[in-house]
Amino acid sequence: MHLFRHGTPTFFPQTPSVSAGRADAAPHGRSEAGGPAVTGFSLDNGLDVIVVPDHRAPVVTHMIWYRNGSADDPIGQSGIAHFLEHLMFKGTEKHPVGAFSKAVSGLGGQENAFTSYDYTAYFQRVARDHLGTMMAFEADRMSGLVLDDAVVAPERDVVLEERRMRVETDPSAQLSEAMAASLFVHHPYGIPIIGWMHEIEGLNREHALAYYKRFYTPENAILVVAGDVTPEEVRRQAEATYGQVAPQGARPERRRPREPEPRAMRRLAVADPKVEQPTLQRLYLTPSCITARDGGCHDLELLAEVLGGGSTSYLYRKLVLEQGLAVNAGAWYMGSAIDDTRFSVYAVPAEGVGLEQLEEAVDRVLRRAPAEALGAEAIERAKTRLVAETVYSSDSQSSLARIYGSALAIGETVEEVRRWPTDIEAVTKDRLSAASERWLTPARSVTGYLTKTKDADAPVAIAAE
């Protein structure tokens, strides 16, 4: 169950495989303008609360978001945010290990949890009558977690096995890790969410408890409730549960170094006999929706959609349909991040096409993009697609909750979420063109080749593909 629980959402950003890439680009996550009448307030102990009404069915999605993710892992303890996410299921003074999960399933509910670079979140979906029960359990483990060595060491083994399965045996995940490490030379976004193997091995109970005490506080959390409830009900129930957790006086500090201005274009290659399909990956260091709050992130979101959003996008059209050099091609942008982030372009070569040849074609296509790709019609189509995609995903209650939770966890406001479709509509051809020229430059880029070798130890000359 753990492996499932920590499935796609957890490792998504870290292993943007080619097919997953698109989804990753998607919904930096906003609701349609004039969408649900979202209410926000704070409890006395500093807990922020967001209520998203959705009265279509008598269910609620209950999420608690903590403003700490893997990029807040103390130095030398990479993976601890994710490890603690596992340990949060190990029981409290009041509820022994398994009691919470048993309660959720006993009530016919679902639960999940995930760790990302900037936040960690826990959620349950239950019938509306059980919201108070979920809050009581979740509030209890905000301060009452019990960890002993008998629990910590075996769970660390679980995480190590998780890393072995996901990364150590998967060349594509290795390429992703190496590319992120190369793109972010200084910022912790270059460190995998799950952590480096040798540092996970060193994590212990003391690390976990210190981390828990530092970050699992009411001031650092955001409660998001979406569903068939009123703000008044939520406030009353939240005060009776979360409201009882003692505040720590201040929100914990996030200490993150800023990435220096990149100067060198970088390339790397992972070659492995297990590779079934060679791929070409490219990352560019770009601002995020927080570092480019002036709207620069909307330009990049739309640019990714125009260039590489699906099979009508420019890259797909050129490389797959017209030139026949690729069987897939696209782009995505991880705008939802506190610090400078990644914009990706990828392509999968057609039979008999080398990665070098494909890369040249990609670069040729990208160079012509400002002149060729940014027609009024293409831009309109991309806007419609991008906004519609988000509207569709808002149709799911848990997606909606997630859109608000992730936005607030990185420091955006409800108003920014609501304004997003309008902001996307406002992007112009000139802004797209300027974003492309400003950010998609060689010095800001890392290019990765995933290739198949017959022999794992054979030297790889990526130039000789």
Next chain:
Amino acid sequence: MHLFRHGTPTFFPQTPSVSAGRADAAPHGRSEAGGPAVTGFSLDNGLDVIVVPDHRAPVVTHMIWYRNGSADDPIGQSGIAHFLEHLMFKGTEKHPVGAFSKAVSGLGGQENAFTSYDYTAYFQRVARDHLGTMMAFEADRMSGLVLDDAVVAPERDVVLEERRMRVETDPSAQLSEAMAASLFVHHPYGIPIIGWMHEIEGLNREHALAYYKRFYTPENAILVVAGDVTPEEVRRQAEATYGQVAPQGARPERRRPREPEPRAMRRLAVADPKVEQPTLQRLYLTPSCITARDGGCHDLELLAEVLGGGSTSYLYRKLVLEQGLAVNAGAWYMGSAIDDTRFSVYAVPAEGVGLEQLEEAVDRVLRRAPAEALGAEAIERAKTRLVAETVYSSDSQSSLARIYGSALAIGETVEEVRRWPTDIEAVTKDRLSAASERWLTPARSVTGYLTKTKDADAPVAIAAE
């Protein structure tokens, strides 16, 4: 004077330019076996003392080494070790700014200071009668430094200007920085000694004082005195000066993350109109003399010498003399490091030779090295050269002091320094061959191209060199 003082030694490892590369490889630094009768002892407050007798002239070299360098900079405060080195000349309660330097020059002495990855050191060379005076000054600034904002801000401007001069306007330094950042994805050896520009800008008096209090303590320092003195004299004078500095109870902790096992070969390119001479640089992540204490570092030291130590080395002979593809080629190894370190191969192309063509040739030559380069005679020659070089450098009193100081600062013993020539002599062809195959592999490598562009903004396709 500051810029001179912080000259070559400070930035050497960080900007291993092609011509400087060789020297950098040099003397991990040892004296000949059975060399001077070095004496070591500790004061009651924890200060370690090393006395290296040299009675050829009535002079002494007085050095104080602190076991902290740029790799110990707190996260987000890169450059602070080096910044503090500057600030250490700003005066104390007893001696106003300039008094110490004036005393040194008034006594006809010389002084210098440098910051490296693993240590920071200050030294003076004076007539033997003035040793006590130097000790008194140096002990005074171990605990009595006075910093006010009037001094800190202008000095920060000096360092920023130093960085502008050395890095921002020098594409070769930019390549070196990018390569180190790419080689060390996690360990702080990937951060430049001088610091990232935007982090130097943020350094202030509070950072400097906190750093000073943490690291400038008797327990963290090593006093090295080489020259016309006896251990008894040194002990007496050291007790009267350094002995008066209050201990802090324990040596400060160095917290450094370990580098994960590399998986992807990496490449990068810096292109700039200011480049006069294209170059090819290669780094491999290898153990250091501390992480490979079993002798692995001696293998790598000798391997660098055989492959690329000067104009009789294998790389030079093949690439410059036989094939005419390069005007220079060589290798060096930075064994003197606490954590895993870098082994470098470099080549400068002959007129009309592209970097890609040169790289292919380098790789061809390296592949054949185990079979071709490791003849008994070549190995013997390299051993003689390497040991002789160190013996020659030991002939300079300050080099001798530096050999002991740097070894002890990274955690080696006097005995290890003395045994070094014997250890080098013991390296066999099989060990060289094994080291080459184990460490000089694609996955452990970063390859850098420095190229000239006409237009600074032109896209660079390094594959199309």
